[in-house]
Amino acid sequence: MAKTIAVLSQKGGTGKTTTVRTLTDAFRRAKLKVLAVDLDPQGNLSDYFDTDPEASPTIAELLLGRATAAEAIHGDLIPANLGLAEAELVLGGKLGRELTLRKALKDVGDEYDIVMIDCPPALGLLTVNALVAADHALISAEAQYFAMQGVEQALEVIELARDGLNPDLAWLGVILNIADLRTVHSREARAALLEHVGDRLIEPVIRSSIAYAESAERGLSIIDYRPDLGSDYLEIAGEILKRLEFNKGAKRIAKLLAANS
Numbered sequence: 001m002a003k004t005i006a007v008l009s010q011k012g013g014t015g016k017t018t019t020v021r022t023l024t025d026a027f028r029r030a031k032l033k034v035l036a037v038d039l040d041p042q043g044n045l046s047d048y049f050d051t052d053p054e055a056s057p058t059i060a061e062l063l064l065g066r067a068t069a070a071e072a073i074h075g076d077l078i079p080a081n082l083g084l085a086e087a088e089l090v091l092g093g094k095l096g097r098e099l100t101l102r103k104a105l106k107d108v109g110d111e112y113d114i115v116m117i118d119c120p121p122a123l124g125l126l127t128v129n130a131l132v133a134a135d136h137a138l139i140s141a142e143a144q145y146f147a148m149q150g151v152e153q154a155l156e157v158i159e160l161a162r163d164g165l166n167p168d169l170a171w172l173g174v175i176l177n178i179a180d181l182r183t184v185h186s187r188e189a190r191a192a193l194l195e196h197v198g199d200r201l202i203e204p205v206i207r208s209s210i211a212y213a214e215s216a217e218r219g220l221s222i223i224d225y226r227p228d229l230g231s232d233y234l235e236i237a238g239e240i241l242k243r244l245e246f247n248k249g250a251k252r253i254a255k256l257l258a259a260n261s
Helices: 016-029 044-048 059-063 083-091 097-111 125-133 147-162 184-200 211-217 227-243 247-260
Strands: 003-008 034-038 114-118 136-142 170-177
Touching: 003 016, 003 125, 016 034, 016 044, 016 114, 016 170, 016 227, 016 247, 034 044, 034 097, 059 083, 059 097, 083 125, 097 114, 097 125, 125 147, 136 147, 147 170, 147 184, 170 184, 170 227, 227 247
Parallel strands: 003 114, 003 136, 034 114, 136 170
Antiparallel strands: none
C-alpha cells in the first residue's frame, strides 16, 4: 500500500501547494509512482499540473460517492475545483464524514508508492479527512513571527485526527517556506521552530523568491527553472524519503543533487 502524506497549514500563503507540487515532482524523478490529490477548492495544485479545468470527475464527486478513485484520476492527479466547497457542506451532514476520503482512496492505494494530499489552507473537515486518510502529516509554515503558533494549531488538529480516528498517524515534520535568512525576522522564526520541534524541522528552509511564481506561470518545475532553488526541495525530498524508508529513492535524489551542483 502507498504511504499517504497529508500536507497542511494553518493559513494560506505558506507555500504549501508549491511544496506539494515540487515534492511530487522530486519523488517522481526518484522513480516512485506518486498520486497527487488536490483537496483545496481553489484548485491551485490542479493548475500547477496543468490539468484541464473541465476535467471530470473530480475530488468532489469522489467524496460524494458519485465516482470511484480510479475514475477521478487524471494523469496521476485527482483534481479539485470550486465544486469541492459545496461537497464539503454536503459532507458535513453525513455520518462518518471524517472517514470518507480514507474509504475512497483504498481502491488505488496499492497502485502507488506515495499519495500526496494538498489540504486546504484551513484546519476544517477536509483537512481532518486528509489526516484520517494519511499515514503521515507534513506541516508547511511561513518564516514569520506567528509560524510557531500556526504549527501548534496544526498539531492540535493532527492530535484530533489521532484521537479515535487514525491513531497510527505519524507527524513527519515541518517545512519552513518563504524564508529570507538575510533578515533577522526569518532567522528568529527558524530558531524558534528549531527550539520547539528539533529535528522535526526538515531542512534546508525554502528560500523566498519570485522564481516560484514565474516557474508556475511557465508550467515548469522549479527544479528545472531554477536548479539552485530546486536543490532545496531535492534535499528535503531526500530527507523525507529516508524517514519513509524509501532508501533507493533517497539515493536517486542524492544523484540528482550531485548533478545539480
